[in-house]
Amino acid sequence: DTAVSQTPKYLVTQMGNxxxxxxxxxxxxxxxxxxxxxxxxxxxxxxxxxxxxxxxNETVPNRFSPKSPDKAHLNLHINSLELGDSxxxxxxxxxxxxxxxxxxxxxxxxxxxxxx
Amino acid sequence: AQSVxxxxxxxxxxxxTPVLLRCNYSSSYSxxxxxxxxxPNKGLQLLLKYTSAATLVKGINGFExxxxxxxxxxxxxxxxxxxxxxxxxxxxVSEVTNFGNExxxxxxxxxxxxxx
Numbered sequence: 001d002t003a004v005s006q007t008p009k010y011l012v013t014q015m016g017n018x019x020x021x022x023x024x025x026x027x028x029x030x031x032x033x034x035x036x037x038x039x040x041x042x043x044x045x046x047x048x049x050x051x052x053x054x055x056x057n058e059t060v061p062n063r064f065s066p067k068s069p070d071k072a073h074l075n076l077h078i079n080s081l082e083l084g085d086s087x088x089x090x091x092x093x094x095x096x097x098x099x100x101x102x103x104x105x106x107x108x109x110x111x112x113x114x115x116x
Numbered sequence: 117a118q119s120v121x122x123x124x125x126x127x128x129x130x131x132x133t134p135v136l137l138r139c140n141y142s143s144s145y146s147x148x149x150x151x152x153x154x155x156p157n158k159g160l161q162l163l164l165k166y167t168s169a170a171t172l173v174k175g176i177n178g179f180e181x182x183x184x185x186x187x188x189x190x191x192x193x194x195x196x197x198x199x200x201x202x203x204x205x206x207x208x209v210s211e212v213t214n215f216g217n218e219x220x221x222x223x224x225x226x227x228x229x230x231x232x
Contacts, residue, residue, distance in 0.1 A: 004159075040224070041204055041224070042222070042224055042225070043222040045219060045221075048219070090159060092160075104162055104165070105220060107160040107161070108159055109158060109159040
């Protein structure tokens, strides 16, 4: 009954490799997000998709390419991994509710990426 | 652009004593403000939210926060700390993008340690 799930939970890889992280939500939400949390716990949004369309791209290197095959999935592909990509990546989803000025974002458990 | 500043990176309190986690915000208009909690190796969970209704907001697990416009503050409090409160706490401000969805900006986090 997991609401937002991510795979894998841990990912250890060498510099220069290409890797993907998958995210799925079973909440029926229209909007999904990727956040990066660095070693100092600072969380920053990377991307947001609404109904499979990219709506937020926060100056993330183009080595990072999000892909949304359907509105329940938002995968993150990273090319040519660098040491600085080591972080915890969180997926989240939300649903716009008409008349409500905010939409709660539900977060996945995170994927800890370590680049050696 | 909106931002939040968490004034303490680390707070330690004894079990049973009050908790105060400080947050100041910067916004050009009435913001929506949130507190999220992250337990070790877990995802983020919404504690409480302020969205221009009552200025004193009650959340889960006995936490509450007061929105003070004159002080641009949104401090998180709890009357009596419990061991299970040990976690990282994030103050968050949101803005609505041109597409109508939420973009969250996180503070740098405050690690709360509970002393037995």
